[in-house]
Amino acid sequence: MTEVVDQKVSTFPLPRTCPFEPPAEYRELREEAPISRVNLPDGNQAWVVTRHEDVRTVLTDPRFSSDRNHPNFPVLVEGGRVIDDFSASLISMDAPEHGPARRAVVGEFTVRRMEALRPRIQEIVDHQIDAILSGPKPADLVEMLSLPVPSLVICELLGVPYTDHDFFQYCTSRMLSRTIKPEERRDAFQKLRAYLDELVTKKEAAPSDGDLLGRQILKQRETDKVDHRALVSLAFLLLIAGHETTANMISLSTVALLENPDQLADIKADPTKTLPAVEELLRYFTIVDTATSRFATADVEIGGVTIKAGEGVLGLGYSANRDPEAFDRPDEFDIERGARHHVAFGFGAHQCLGQNLARMELQIVFDTLFRRIPTLRVDAPIDDLPFKNDASIFGLHSLPVTW
Amino acid sequence: MKIIADTSVCVGAGQCVLTDSTLFDQSEDDGTVIVVNPTPETDELRAAAREAVHICPSQALSLVE
Numbered sequence: 001m002t003e004v005v006d007q008k009v010s011t012f013p014l015p016r017t018c019p020f021e022p023p024a025e026y027r028e029l030r031e032e033a034p035i036s037r038v039n040l041p042d043g044n045q046a047w048v049v050t051r052h053e054d055v056r057t058v059l060t061d062p063r064f065s066s067d068r069n070h071p072n073f074p075v076l077v078e079g080g081r082v083i084d085d086f087s088a089s090l091i092s093m094d095a096p097e098h099g100p101a102r103r104a105v106v107g108e109f110t111v112r113r114m115e116a117l118r119p120r121i122q123e124i125v126d127h128q129i130d131a132i133l134s135g136p137k138p139a140d141l142v143e144m145l146s147l148p149v150p151s152l153v154i155c156e157l158l159g160v161p162y163t164d165h166d167f168f169q170y171c172t173s174r175m176l177s178r179t180i181k182p183e184e185r186r187d188a189f190q191k192l193r194a195y196l197d198e199l200v201t202k203k204e205a206a207p208s209d210g211d212l213l214g215r216q217i218l219k220q221r222e223t224d225k226v227d228h229r230a231l232v233s234l235a236f237l238l239l240i241a242g243h244e245t246t247a248n249m250i251s252l253s254t255v256a257l258l259e260n261p262d263q264l265a266d267i268k269a270d271p272t273k274t275l276p277a278v279e280e281l282l283r284y285f286t287i288v289d290t291a292t293s294r295f296a297t298a299d300v301e302i303g304g305v306t307i308k309a310g311e312g313v314l315g316l317g318y319s320a321n322r323d324p325e326a327f328d329r330p331d332e333f334d335i336e337r338g339a340r341h342h343v344a345f346g347f348g349a350h351q352c353l354g355q356n357l358a359r360m361e362l363q364i365v366f367d368t369l370f371r372r373i374p375t376l377r378v379d380a381p382i383d384d385l386p387f388k389n390d391a392s393i394f395g396l397h398s399l400p401v402t403w
Numbered sequence: 404m405k406i407i408a409d410t411s412v413c414v415g416a417g418q419c420v421l422t423d424s425t426l427f428d429q430s431e432d433d434g435t436v437i438v439v440n441p442t443p444e445t446d447e448l449r450a451a452a453r454e455a456v457h458i459c460p461s462q463a464l465s466l467v468e
Contacts, residue, residue: 060462099414106415106434111424113431340418341458351416351460359421 011039012048012314013076013290015390019252019382020284021331026050026319035305038314046074046293046312047305050319052326052343054303055292058315059348064294066350068092072295074312076392077182089233091241091350098349104219105234106353108157108212114356117153121361124152125368133372138379141399142251145369150246150361157242157357158235159211160199167195172244179390196235200228212238242354245288248388248395249358250365253281255385255399256333257366258378263335264370271367277335278362283342284333286318287394292346317343375403404449405442405467410435413463422458423451436463 014023029036030050038048049055058064067073069092090102107113125145132144151165160168174180174188200213207217213235220226257264257277267273292315296307307313321342322330345352352358370376378385379400386397406426415434419427426448428437443449456464 060460099412102414103433103435107430107432108434109417110415110429110431110434111417111420112429340422340454345416345460347460349412349414349461351414356417356421 009036009038011041012046013392016387016394017389019255019385019387020333022318022322026316026322030319030323035303035307040074040312041077042075044074044312046314047307048314048316048319049302050316050323051303052320052323052341055315055317055320055343056347057302058294058313059292059343059346059350061300062095063296063298063300064313065094065297066092066098066294067094070295072310072312074293074295074314076290076293076314077185089237090353091237095349101230102349102353105212105216108215109353109356111356114360117157117357118360118364120156121149121153121364122368124156125149125364126372129368129372138400138402141254141401142247142396143398145365146247146250146254146396146399147243149250149365150243150358153246153357153361154239154242154354157212158199158238159203159208159213160239164195168192168239168243172240175240192239193232193236196239197232200231200235204228238354241352242357244393244395246358246361248287248393249281249285249362251396251399252285252287252394253278253362253366254369254376254401255378255382255396256281256284257370258376259382260333263333266335267366268370268374273335274363274367275359276338277366278359279340279342280333280335280337281362282344283321283327283337283339285394286321286342286344288344288346288392289316289318289394290314290392292317292343315343317346373403376401377403404452406438406452407441407465407467408436408438409463409465412461414461416460418458418460419455419464422455423448426452427455 010025014025017023034051034054035047035049037045040046049058093101128145128148132139151168155162155165171188171192175185203213204217208214209218213231216231267277293313295312296309298309300307321344324330327339345355379402385399388395388397413435415429417429419436420429426440426443428439430437443452452466456466
């Protein structure tokens with residue numbers, strides 16, 4: 001990668017300045033130079049890819065690598081990468097290792113398997129809403145609903161005891177923060193990793209087919225491919241990927257739906273509209289914009305630009321999802337849109353493993369929250385809400401609500 | 404129309420099942436696609452098959468029209 005910082009170009013990732021709109025530069029880039037070189041916080045450069053079609057191309061072309069351990073992989077946080085060992089992690093694997101490794105676990109996340117979790121998720125959501133209704137007003141929706149629901153669901157899936165949840169929420173939020181020191185982020189990462197290592201060791205001593213880790217251990221023993229490190233990595237990935245993402249989508253979507261009362265009324269009147277609304281909310285916010293980074297392992301020509309072997313690429317999902325070539329009136333929030341080709345869960349072989357779990361959690365939350373608390377409203381001007389404008393995962397730090 | 408699935412590249416995202424569960428299912432074992440009905444008979448089902456092909460993240464699905 002080029003080591004020279006070009007003063008004429010911006011440093012990515014760009015912070016959000018409006019909760020409902022991408023940075024203005026996204027549109028300019030899409031229109032004028034859809035594949036452009038930009039600066040990164042560590043002084044290197046990389047390409048940003050801004051059009052929907054080009055982002056999909058990058059994410060399906062095997063000449064782009066996901067190997068996050070490789071020195072050419074773009075680093076988006078000042079002070080270097082937080083997670084410095086991705087060697088056994090699905091998100092960092094390329095073909096031919098990735099396919100079999102993903103297929104070993106993706107059976108846990110099929111549409112049917114997720115459907116079987118529905119009653120338990122409903123119970124978790126109801127329990128949290130009971131607590132809101134019996135507590136003081138205003139309530140912080142982030143603390144009372146957004147964070148505990150996905151945390152409880154993923155911990156249930158993995159078999160993580162609930163008494164350890166506060167510890168998890170503390171560590172994951174520090175790990176992803178861009179405002180604390182790199183050594184503090186690393187410390188949070190290491191604590192969490194050590195905890196999960198211990199958890200896997202406990203499961204190995206008495207594996208049960210009642211949770212995902214137990215089933216993976218039993219499966220590994222059948223095939224004689226026992227791999228403790230891969231299991232720790234998997235547990236870590238599922239917790240990180242399934243927790244804060246879903247939490248932020250719950251908070252942001254609640255705001256968006258309350259800001260669009262006509263569309264909210266449509267969902268309340270007809271629950272078959274909730275899942276399509278979830279799809280639109282995913283597109284509209286695209287809270288994980290730059291996780292779809294790669295680097296080229298060969299010279300690749302895309303959209304008239306040659307990306308040279310070794311150069312980093314940021315597929316900007318948020319830009320792709322607001323590309324007028326792919327979506328009519330892309331900046332409008334419209335639950336009737338019926339556009340499922342967004343890249344909010346990424347695209348290609350690495351597309352989100354837990355996407356159907358996320359869809360179901362969001363669907364249950366919105367169907368339940370607005371039915372059980374019909375007078376729910378945000379207890380602050382939208383402009384005063386603490387949005388996570390510069391975090392790797394966009395969201396809300398807190399959301400005061402009353403009813 | 405005939406739906407062709409390449410399970411060797413399928414990553415089990417399940418988008419096809421969400422599109423139409425009368426056309427597609429997933430293996431309980433490794434999550435890969437099972438084409439339940441490879442020859443969609445109605446316009447509605449054919450449209451669903453086209454959407455499934457379009458949104459499949461691993462390009463495991465194709466159509467012979």
